[in-house]
Amino acid sequence: MAEFPQLHDAILAGNLNAAVAVTKEAVEAGAEPGDLVNNYMIKAMEDIGAKFEAGQAYVPNLLMAARAMKGSLEILKPMMQGSGVTSMGKIVIATVKGDLHDIGKNLVASMLEGCGFEVINLGVDQSDQKIVDAVNQHHPDILALSALLTTTMGNMKVVIDALTSAGLRDSVKIMVGGAPISEAFAKEIGADGYSANANEAVALAKSLI
Numbered sequence: 001m002a003e004f005p006q007l008h009d010a011i012l013a014g015n016l017n018a019a020v021a022v023t024k025e026a027v028e029a030g031a032e033p034g035d036l037v038n039n040y041m042i043k044a045m046e047d048i049g050a051k052f053e054a055g056q057a058y059v060p061n062l063l064m065a066a067r068a069m070k071g072s073l074e075i076l077k078p079m080m081q082g083s084g085v086t087s088m089g090k091i092v093i094a095t096v097k098g099d100l101h102d103i104g105k106n107l108v109a110s111m112l113e114g115c116g117f118e119v120i121n122l123g124v125d126q127s128d129q130k131i132v133d134a135v136n137q138h139h140p141d142i143l144a145l146s147a148l149l150t151t152t153m154g155n156m157k158v159v160i161d162a163l164t165s166a167g168l169r170d171s172v173k174i175m176v177g178g179a180p181i182s183e184a185f186a187k188e189i190g191a192d193g194y195s196a197n198a199n200e201a202v203a204l205a206k207s208l209i
């Protein structure tokens with residue numbers, strides 16, 4: 001199987017043009033989107049995160065890496081989406097208030113869409129009120145919440161409490177994820193499920209429905 005280390009390096013360096021070019025080349029060479037995402041792209045984001053933590057990279061580097069990752073994902077997204085003819089169920093997905101991280105959430109959304117779910121992606125920094133309004137409006141089978149910061153993960157509980165107050169908690173299953181989230185945390189806040197990555201998120205969504 002062909003290897004594409006340049007894809008990892010382009011995202012790590014935050015080089016959007018190179019990331020897009022290598023992604024296109026890889027697709028033309030017959031690479032599987034899942035292979036590119038899991039083996040090169042996510043690895044590059046982990047590596048830039050580790051550099052940031054070690055003081056060897058700064059916020060602009062994170063932003064550039066994120067932009068390159070998104071550029072590659074845009075090319076792969078159509079290949080990850082199914083025919084959309086039948087729906088496995090409806091999912092509203094959002095990153096909670098105060099949190100601007102959306103790469104993982106969008107990856108989860110793309111995988112879910114690819115596996116036949118109808119996905120309504122609310123975006124980042126979504127308040128409990130906005131999320132409650134969306135649940136009220138769309139009546140999803142599942143609400144999927146993402147948080148990447150230890151300072152914002154508590155807002156998942158705020159959303160669950162707001163749904164309970166609005167009398168909507170029992171109408172929707174709630175799944176949560178993001179780097180600082182764990183199974184234990186999901187249980188603690190009263191969510192119905194947690195998964196560590198986009199592949200497992202699909203299996204989880206199927207099991208919840």
Ligand code: B12
Pocket residue numbers: 042045046047048049050052053059062063066098099100101102103104105107108144145146147148149150151175176177178179180194195196197198199201
């Ligand atoms: C890119 C990035 C940014 C970008 C985000 C761009 C964007 N559009 O998303 C920018 C530059 C904006 C950013 C800003 C900040 N960031 Co930042 N960021 C990252 C970085 C490097 C990568 C995140 C990422 O995209 N990973 C790749 C994706 C694919 O992985 P993922 O998000 O974890 O998602 C997967 C799973 O978690 C799961 N998942 C995710 N969501 C969901 C949802 C559900 C329902 C399910 C089931 C699964 C699931 O599936 C996904 C796919 O497999 C991480 C480091 C890291 N290694 O995580 C730091 C990191 C998250 N950031 C961090 C920090 C500190 C910040 C800032 C505070 C920095 C600053 N001083 O300004 C700000 C906060 C801004 C804000 N208010 O949100 C810290 C968080 C520390 C902590 N414990 O809270 C990290 C861990 C870096 C570090 N090592 O210190 N960041």
